[in-house]
Every structure is written in C-alpha cells, then in structure tokens.
Amino acid sequence: MPEPVVGSTADGAIGGTGAADRTTQGTGGGAPAGGPRLDQVRRLVTEVPGPRSRALLARQRDAVPAGLGSVLPVYVTAAGGGVVVDADGNSVIDFASGIAVTGAGNSAERVVERASAQLARFTHTCFLVNPYESYVAVCEALNRLTPGDHAKRTVLVNTGAEAVENAVKIARSATGRPGVLVFDHAYHGRTLLTMAMTAKNVPYKQGFGPFAPEVHRAPMAAPFRWPTGADHCADEAFAQFAYQVDQQIGAGNLAAVVVEPIQGEGGFVVPAPGFLERVFAFCRERGIVTVADEVQTGVARTGDMFACEHEGLVPDLITTAKGIAGGLPLGAVTGRAEIMDAVPAGGLGGTFSGNPVACEAALGVLAEIEEGRLVERAGRIGAVMLARLRALAERTEAIGDVRGRGAMIAIELVQGADDPAPAPETARRVLAACHAEGLLVLTAGTHGNVLRFLPPLVIPDHLLDEGLGIIERAFAGL
Known part of the structure; x- marks a missing residue:
C-alpha cells in the first residue's frame, strides 16, 4: 500500500488566484460562502480501493448487472474542487470530472443554490404540459453562446445521446433526406441510432445489433496515425470524404454530417488543421446539415466555450450535454432557426426533457463559468499539461503522441520509438499505477491505448502539478 500522502496547499504558478486549495470550488479570489468544504489535498489512508469500497463493490455485484x-x-462520499473522497476516507486527485461533466466544479456553489431553491418550489411539471421560465432562459443562453450570429432555437433533452438523436431527427425533417455520415473513431452514444453512429465495436456495439440503417462512415483526418503522414492527412481525408459523399452515398441522400470537433472516446483526436473547415464548406454547397457533437468538448472544456470555435466553424446544429448542468441530466440541440423550426409541433420533447431542477443547475454552471473565468482557466490548464506531458514524451519511448486542447488532453501509447503499434497493456499499467497513488484518470481510444485527462476547470494549481507528477512517476516505473 502506498504511504499516506498529503499534497501541498500552496498556491501554484499557472494563473490560479488563490483559495481554491481551501474549498470545493473555484479558482477565484476567496473561498465561497456556501456549499461543502473539502481539503484540497491528496490523502491515502488505505489501499485504493479500500475495505469499505470493496465491501460496497461486493454488494454491487449482487444488485447491478455485470x-x-x-x-x-x-x-x-464527497467531491469538489480537484478531489474525490471515498468511503474509506481516501482523497484522490480528480483528472476525470465524471467524464467532462463537473468541469465547473462538483457541487459548485451557484449550482447547488439554484438547484436547491428549485427543488423547494417544484420538481417537475413536464414542459410539454406546463412550461417554466428556466427552460426558456437556458435556451436563450445557448442561443447566445453558440457560434454564429444567425437566429437560433434550442430544444432541451436529458442526455448526450438523446441530443444527437434529436439533431438527426431535426436534420432529416428539414432536408427530407435519410442519410447520416459520421467518422472513424467517433463516439456518439449508446442508444440504437447512436450505437450505429459510434465506431468502436467492443464494448459499445458487440451483440446489440442490428443497428439503425442509413448511417455512413468516412475516414477521420487523424494526424498521428494517417498512413502517409500528418502532412498529407487533411487533403487525403477530405478527398476520401468528398468522393464517398458524391459518388457512393449521393449528396442528395445525406441529411447531416455529424462530427466531434475533438473526438472523445476515440482518443481525443484533434482533426488535422483545415479538414473540418473544408468539410463544412462542402456540406453548405450541397445542402447537408452540419452537426457539431460537443457533448464532451463543449461548455468551456477546451479553452473556448465550444471546441468548434478554435477553427472558426459555425455548425448548423450543435449538441451539448455533460458539463452543461454540473452533473444533473440535461442535454440540448441548438441550431439555425429555420432548421429547428422545420419539425412539426409535437415532434420534439419528452417527459423529463429540460427538467426545471436541471435547468436551474445549468444556469448556475453558466454563472460559474462566467464569473470564475473558466474558459481562460481551461486554456491555462492545457498549456501546463501539454508542456509537462510533451517533456515527458521526449524521454519516454512509450509515448507516441501528446494532443488535445484546453483541459482535454491525452497521450497515446505505443510499443516503442520504432514501433508505433498501439500499446493498450502499457496504458493499463500506467492507469493502475496512477490509481494506486490516488490519481483518477481514464483511458480512451479505438485500441484502448490512450490515457485521457479531464481535470475540473476549478482544480487548484498544486493538485494539477501533483497529478502530473504522479503520471511522470508511473511512466518512470514501467
């Protein structure tokens, strides 16, 4: 078992403004007045997982499907700032954010206050029966914040997969066309349609077919693994995409092209520069609706409010979820008014869609982002992580690529300097070493050989530094 460790509580050096080490929330100038308080330290008092967690896991195995x-x-038992506290009293550094959900903080003050007040007023009416102002306010905010100055509409749903399915429904209704095109390494969800849109078979698709029809797939301009090299990636990937649409599918049969501006489960693949810009222009010429799936990349995660802004992209439709409501279930489709309004009355919505408590939580998240300047904070986190991890890669043959934007960073592991074959076993070993030292990280990638890092945007500087140190030690121990 690792020795118990307590991290420093000193302010770091990457632009935090103090006091985040004393509280669950924020990088702002003082501890928040409300909400739970957690020491912002890594502390191991048992092995990870400890005996109480193992006992609960045994109960889970008897009650929950395998x-x-x-x-x-x-x-x-508690979480906030940059830590997660478990039933054994261990406090581990959080580089996962619930898969990009709690970017603005777990139990963030403004989220807790707004959601708690709404719980006291009423929990539900169903917007389709009796509407409420908070739903409209969230839609207004997303219409304002998403790229483009055109007239927009927003519909609220419950999850990211539901947002993607509704985007496809809307595109089909607006165009009268059936087809949808997605890309290699894509992940769009676990429902019937989004399973068909997702690329990776195990564990997301194996044994669950048959899948929804009229889903087509094109190569993603993934620079690290492009067969002829990164310099040719954008041109060749676009040529294959254009040929497939015009010659194999028929542009007149294609309702939408759906793309993650940075691929999430696929391994944090950042498309080659210029590729998506050409794809979007091609689609505009042919009347194909462009859909940016920003379920994982959106809501300040990448150092812009939305990842498509890094390349100046203005999608026709944009989907959000995950980080939008601080952990409460909420998703959205935002898009051009004329496309959104093409769906007949009654064609959108659901019983729980845009629940009032989740809407209030979303308004709290947006306030945390604005007042805590979390977009800028994400950029600073990314700059620190990229510098440290690229330096690590220079002395570590197992690291083939370091990539990402903002607080959405990944390293891809290979067999060696002269062997770029994926190394999923190395990824599992590094993952286990990080977990044993009290750092929560995730894997990703079509081959399972990518370590991805999604720290909360409110993580204190000293915990970010300490977490990176744990990653460096894990590689030194290979």
Missing part, C-alpha cells in the same frame, strides 16, 4: 462497470470502484 455490464455496468467502473473505472475505479471507490465509492464516493
């Missing part, structure tokens, strides 16, 4: 697993089965 198909539902956990990356690190430590049972959480």
Whole structure:
C-alpha cells in the first residue's frame, strides 16, 4: 500500500488566484460562502480501493448487472474542487470530472443554490404540459453562446445521446433526406441510432445489433496515425470524404454530417488543421446539415466555450450535454432557426426533457463559468499539461503522441520509438499505477491505448502539478 500522502496547499504558478486549495470550488479570489468544504489535498489512508469500497463493490455485484462497470470502484462520499473522497476516507486527485461533466466544479456553489431553491418550489411539471421560465432562459443562453450570429432555437433533452438523436431527427425533417455520415473513431452514444453512429465495436456495439440503417462512415483526418503522414492527412481525408459523399452515398441522400470537433472516446483526436473547415464548406454547397457533437468538448472544456470555435466553424446544429448542468441530466440541440423550426409541433420533447431542477443547475454552471473565468482557466490548464506531458514524451519511448486542447488532453501509447503499434497493456499499467497513488484518470481510444485527462476547470494549481507528477512517476516505473 502506498504511504499516506498529503499534497501541498500552496498556491501554484499557472494563473490560479488563490483559495481554491481551501474549498470545493473555484479558482477565484476567496473561498465561497456556501456549499461543502473539502481539503484540497491528496490523502491515502488505505489501499485504493479500500475495505469499505470493496465491501460496497461486493454488494454491487449482487444488485447491478455485470455490464455496468467502473473505472475505479471507490465509492464516493464527497467531491469538489480537484478531489474525490471515498468511503474509506481516501482523497484522490480528480483528472476525470465524471467524464467532462463537473468541469465547473462538483457541487459548485451557484449550482447547488439554484438547484436547491428549485427543488423547494417544484420538481417537475413536464414542459410539454406546463412550461417554466428556466427552460426558456437556458435556451436563450445557448442561443447566445453558440457560434454564429444567425437566429437560433434550442430544444432541451436529458442526455448526450438523446441530443444527437434529436439533431438527426431535426436534420432529416428539414432536408427530407435519410442519410447520416459520421467518422472513424467517433463516439456518439449508446442508444440504437447512436450505437450505429459510434465506431468502436467492443464494448459499445458487440451483440446489440442490428443497428439503425442509413448511417455512413468516412475516414477521420487523424494526424498521428494517417498512413502517409500528418502532412498529407487533411487533403487525403477530405478527398476520401468528398468522393464517398458524391459518388457512393449521393449528396442528395445525406441529411447531416455529424462530427466531434475533438473526438472523445476515440482518443481525443484533434482533426488535422483545415479538414473540418473544408468539410463544412462542402456540406453548405450541397445542402447537408452540419452537426457539431460537443457533448464532451463543449461548455468551456477546451479553452473556448465550444471546441468548434478554435477553427472558426459555425455548425448548423450543435449538441451539448455533460458539463452543461454540473452533473444533473440535461442535454440540448441548438441550431439555425429555420432548421429547428422545420419539425412539426409535437415532434420534439419528452417527459423529463429540460427538467426545471436541471435547468436551474445549468444556469448556475453558466454563472460559474462566467464569473470564475473558466474558459481562460481551461486554456491555462492545457498549456501546463501539454508542456509537462510533451517533456515527458521526449524521454519516454512509450509515448507516441501528446494532443488535445484546453483541459482535454491525452497521450497515446505505443510499443516503442520504432514501433508505433498501439500499446493498450502499457496504458493499463500506467492507469493502475496512477490509481494506486490516488490519481483518477481514464483511458480512451479505438485500441484502448490512450490515457485521457479531464481535470475540473476549478482544480487548484498544486493538485494539477501533483497529478502530473504522479503520471511522470508511473511512466518512470514501467
């Protein structure tokens, strides 16, 4: 078992403005007045997972299907700032944010206040029966914040997969066309249609077919693994995409092209520069709706409010979820008014879609982002992580690529300097070493050989530094 460790509580050097080490929230100039308080330290008092978590895991195995697993089965009793505290009293550094959900903070002050007040007023009416102002306010905010100065509309749903499915429904209704095109390494969800849109078979698709029809796939301009090299990636990937649409599918049969501006489960693949810009221009010429799936990349995660802004992209439709409501279930489709309005009355919505408590939580998240300047904070986190991890890669043959934007960074592991074959076993060993030292990280990638890092945007500087140190030690121990 590792020795118990307590991290420094000194302010770091990457632009935090103090006091985040004393509280669950923020990088701002003082501890928040409300909400739970957690020491912002890494502390191991047992092995990870400890005895209480192991006992709870035994109960889980008797009550929950085997198909539902956990990356690190430590049972959480509290979380906030940059730490997760488990049932055994261990405090681990959070480089996962619930898969990009709690970017603005776990139990963030403004989220807790707004959601709690709404719980006291009413929990539900169903917007389709009796509407409420908070739903409209969230839609207004997304219409304002998403790229483009055109007239927009937003519909609220419950999850990211539901947002993607509704985007496809809307595009089909607006164009009268059936086809949808997605890309290699894509992940869009686990429902019937989004499973068909997702690329990776195991564990997302194996044994669950047959899948929804009229889903087509094109190569992603993934620079690290492009067969002829990164310099040719954008041109060749676009040529293959254009040929496939015009000659194999028929542009007149294609309702939408759906793309993650940075691929999430696919391994944090940042498309080659210029590729998506050409794809979007091609689609505009042919009347194909462009859909940016920003479920994982959106809501300040990448150092812009939305990842497509890094390349100046203005999608026709944009999907959000994950980080939008601080952990409460909420998703959205935002898009051009004329496309959104093409769906007949009654064609959109659902019983729980845009629940009022989740809407209030979303308004709290947006306030945290604005007042905490979390977009800028994400950029600073990314700059620090990229510098440290690229330096690590220079002395570590197992690291083939370091990539990402903002607080969405990944390293891809290979067999060696002269062998770029994926190394999923190395990824598992590094993952286990990080978990044993009290750092929560995730894997990703079509081959399972990518370590991805999604720290909360409110993580204190000293915990970010300490977490990177743990990663460096894990590689030194290979």
